[in-house]
Amino acid sequence: MGGMEDRHTPMDPNEAERRSADMLDGAGLPRFAAARHDSDVDMLEFVWEHGLTIHFDLTREMDPIDDWEREAIRASPLGTRHEPIRTYISESKDDPHGASGSPA
Numbered sequence: 001m002g003g004m005e006d007r008h009t010p011m012d013p014n015e016a017e018r019r020s021a022d023m024l025d026g027a028g029l030p031r032f033a034a035a036r037h038d039s040d041v042d043m044l045e046f047v048w049e050h051g052l053t054i055h056f057d058l059t060r061e062m063d064p065i066d067d068w069e070r071e072a073i074r075a076s077p078l079g080t081r082h083e084p085i086r087t088y089i090s091e092s093k094d095d096p097h098g099a100s101g102s103p104a
Contacts, residue, residue, distance in 0.1 A: 010058040013037040016044050019062055027065055029073045050075060 017035045024031050032046040032054075042058040052072050056062070065073075 008059060010042040011062070013039075013044050013058060016056060016058055016062065020044075020046060020056065023062075023065055024073070027070065029065070029070065048073060 013035075020035075021031055030048065033049045034047045036045045036047070037043075038045065044056045044058055046054045046056065052075065054069065054072075
C-alpha cells in the first residue's frame with residue numbers, strides 16, 4: 001500500500017485511511033482494525049485484528065495492494081495456517097531426546 005515514488009507533500013492521513021479502506025473493500029479483503037498517524041515521520045500505521053501491521057509513508061504515492069500484502073492481510077491468527085509446533089518437557093516420558101538431550 002506504500003509506494004517508492006519521489007517524496008512530495010504528505011497526503012492527508014484521513015484521505016489515505018479512506019483510500020486504503022476503499023482499496024481493501026475493492027479487493028475483498030478485511031479492513032484494518034485500527035489506524036494511527038505518526039505526524040513526526042508522516043507515517044500511517046494500519047493494524048489488523050490478527051496482528052499484522054503495515055506502515056504507509058504519507059509522502060509517497062499509494063500503490064495497489066501487492067501479493068505479499070494480500071496474503072498477509074488474509075492470514076489467520078498465528079498457528080491456524082501452519083503445522084503444529086511440537087514441544088516436549090525435558091526428561092519427560094514423551095521427550096524423544098532422552099536424558100542426555102540427544103535423540104533416543
